Amino acid sequence: xxxxxxxxxxxxxxxxxxxxxxxxxxxxxxxxxxxxxxxxxxxxxxxxxxxxxxxxxxxxxxxxxxxxxxxxxxxxxxxxxxxxxxxxxxxxxxxxxxxxxxxxxxxxxxxxxxxxxxxxxxxxxxxxxxxxxxxxxxxxxxxxxxxxxxxxxxxxxxxxxxxxxxxxxxxxxxxxxxxxxxxxxxxxxxxxxxxxxxxxxxxxxxxxxxxxxxxxxxxxxxxxxxxxxxxxxxxxxxxxxxxxxxxxxx
Numbered sequence: 656x657x658x659x660x661x662x663x664x665x666x667x668x669x670x671x672x673x674x675x676x677x678x679x680x681x682x683x684x685x686x687x688x689x690x691x692x693x694x695x696x697x698x699x700x701x702x703x704x705x706x707x708x709x710x711x712x713x714x715x716x717x718x719x720x721x722x723x724x725x726x727x728x729x730x731x732x733x734x735x736x737x738x739x740x741x742x743x744x745x746x747x748x749x750x751x752x753x754x755x756x757x758x759x760x761x762x763x764x765x766x767x768x769x770x771x772x773x774x775x776x777x778x779x780x781x782x783x784x785x786x787x788x789x790x791x792x793x794x795x796x797x798x799x800x801x802x803x804x805x806x807x808x809x810x811x812x813x814x815x816x817x818x819x820x821x822x823x824x825x826x827x828x829x830x831x832x833x834x835x836x837x838x839x840x841x842x843x844x845x846x847x848x849x850x851x852x853x854x855x856x857x858x859x860x861x862x863x864x865x866x867x868x869x870x871x872x873x874x875x876x877x878x879x880x881x882x883x884x885x886x887x888x889x890x891x892x893x894x895x896x897x898x899x900x901x902x903x904x905x
Contacts, residue, residue: 700902747816
């Protein structure tokens with residue numbers, strides 16, 4: 656990275672196990688241990704972007720067992736200051752449909768037992784981060800603008816409810832999430848978003864709706880999920896290409 660050019664990274668979720676191509680990438684270690692995958696680099700236009708595959712390249716790391724701190728510290732150590740997180744989610748609100756994209760604005764954390772902070776043990780310095788807006792407004796705006804340029808349907812806003820997993824939710828749990836104001840439900844935005852904030856990194860989610868949540872659709876949850884995932888992935892790639900193309904033109 657030269658001059659004031661910012662370094663971006665993508666944390667790729669379910670359905671993106673081979674994101675970053677066939678290159679071996681760089682195996683790194685951090686004070687929190689090893690990240691989920693080697694650090695790879697993708698080229699978008701003339702922009703080099705770091706990639707970590709959140710669930711591992713064999714998709715064998717469940718949401719509650721991901722080493723979120725190691726993933727983000729590895730990126731921070733590589734000079735990354737802006738992170739685009741790709742997550743697959745289920746839709747609770749009928750406003751969202753499988754195959755669509757969402758750039759959420761808020762979240763509610765229902766997870767437990769995860770290492771939720773880089774300050775998980777006594778330390779010399781401690782920062783009580785402001786988490787009023789869990790996703791970077793500037794990065795959110797850039798993703799939404801890229802979606803518009805790519806002529807891709809992408810919802811602006813909504814509340815991401817983060818559940819523990821790896822099981823999906825019961826219908827009554829989804830009812831409770833809806834009463835809490837949750838629009839989409841997934842398993843990985845926390846503690847990822849909070850640790851990124853602790854490390855001083857801008858962070859925003861590009862969420863792929865791949866199914867309706869329990870009791871919210873007229874089909875079984877896993878019916879047609881492969882087609883929905885493929886549709887959303889194609890749209891997400893168009894958004895990312897437009898995003899980095901705009902950076903080159905600025």
